[in-house]
Amino acid sequence: MRIKTMKGTHKKQIKSNSSKVKHRKIVKKGCKNCVVKQDINDFTGTKEIKIYCDKLLYSPFEFKNYLEYFNICGHVITKNRNKADIIMSSYQHILNKYAKESSNKAKLLLWTHEPYHDINVDPIIKIYKHKIHIMNVYTNDVFLNNYRYFRWSNQLLPISVYNDNTIMIGNNKFNLKILNKRSVALSTLYQPSYYMNNNYTLLPTRYEIIKYGLKQNDQKGDPLLDIYGKGWDGIENGNSRTSNNKHNEKSEIMKDYTYNIALENTNYPNYVTEKIWEPIASYVLPIYYSNSTIYNDFPPNSFIDYKEFIQYDNPIEKLFEYLQHMSITEYCLRLNRCIQTFNKIIMLNPNKLVNCPQNPNLSIVDYSQCIEPLLNKLNKLNKLKSI
Secondary structure, three states, X not given: OXXXXXXXXXXXXXXXXXXXXXXXXXXXXXXXXXXXXXXXXXXXXXXXXXXXXXXXXXXXXXXXXXXXXXXXXXXXXXXXXXXXXXXXXXXXXXXXXXXXXXXXXXXXXXXXXXXXXXXXXXXXXEEOOEEEEEEOOOOOOOOOOOOOOOOOOOOOOOOXXXXXXXXXXXXXXXXXXXXXXXXXXXXXXOOHHHHOOOOOEOHHHHXXXXXXXXXXXXOOOOEOEEEEOOOOOOOOOEOOOOOOOHHHHHHXXXXXXXXXXXXXXXXXXXOOOHHHHHHHHOOXXXXXXXXOOHHHOOOOXXXXXXXXXXXXXXXXXXXXXXXXXXXXXXXXXXXXXXXXXXXXXXXXXXXXXXXXXXXXXXXXOOOHHHHHHHHHHHHHXXXXXXX
């Protein structure tokens, strides 16, 4: 399917009868660089689809411009569950409830981009006589590339410059003799019951790295690592989510550190969040655990890849030894490779929404890549005869 970029707000005239939705005119004008990319003509002429949402979290329907776009394509949100063609939720146990009802004729669709809201890997599961269709992190139709959590409002970053005595990182100059090699982690400590059934989880590995770093001291007697987050029983330095502007708050915390423990919650292709992008934007070198797609964008020897240390008997100990003995030359080379990747992504996507008043949250989470798969799934479900 050929994708066409559509700029601006979309005024519509809709003429409908009992079974068809016809689109007579679409005016493409208004705000610059609107991110809706799907050609509306691909979805016109289809039966109107009524969608009932029951605890559907963080979906495109929460944003006005996307909701309007779905309406244009003949998809409407209903508050009457009995009139719904499709019931959507982010949790299987909720859809199981509807699957038990013999009177339910609606199709069931689970949609989430949170790795622990649903861990099914099959696109369809059968509950009683109903099928629950799945779109999640592990079905390859919600995360399609590494940029889902890239902030398109970011500015190009300057390359770090250094000499024998000082290093210029961003707009800050440091004396090499006092440049610390300390790490910081921004992480909530969850109970094992939260993640133990997920075969792709990285949380135990992240927690082991954090706990080790908290117990080790540098030559000055300071811990090699500080932790910000909930659930750490008072040993944390603070919380990284206390204000409405979490991005700036986390950046303010990270500026005093050299490394950031940036392992994702789960390890899966294209599941890449702000965890790797935010430290780079703060001129901090990420310690990451590579998935199978991250090197599509990053060159080797850019971020610190913890996967390279698991070959050792004591991988965490080897990691911190490596961090403490890293030369300033290597540090700057790695950081600059991360910065170059960061800048390249901005340059390759110049038409991404930055500060469109229709949807300012797109500078935090980019939903545009998952719109087409969701529309296709809804249309496909509506054409199915069986539930």
